[in-house]
Amino acid sequence: MPPAPGQDSGLTVDAGYVGPEYAGVVVLVEDGYLSLLEIYSATGEPVITWPDPRFLDL
Structure with a gap:
């Protein structure tokens, strides 16, 4: 599977x-890959x- 386009290394959410x-x-x-x-x-x-994703606050 190719890496996600436009995703920098070290990106943290x-x-x-x-x-x-x-x-x-x-x-x-x-x-570009989930690490x-x-x-x-x-x-x-x-x-x-x-946890239930309905409660996720981005």
Whole structure:
């Protein structure tokens, strides 16, 4: 699969969840490919399931 056009290396996107999960997502792109996808908790509790995308705040 070819890399995504126009995506610089090191591009990072951080978005948060509002609502019941209070979590965040970090996306890192390297050479047009996804190199890191991380979800983290803002409450200190571990994230054990992927939060509902309806609550994602970009």
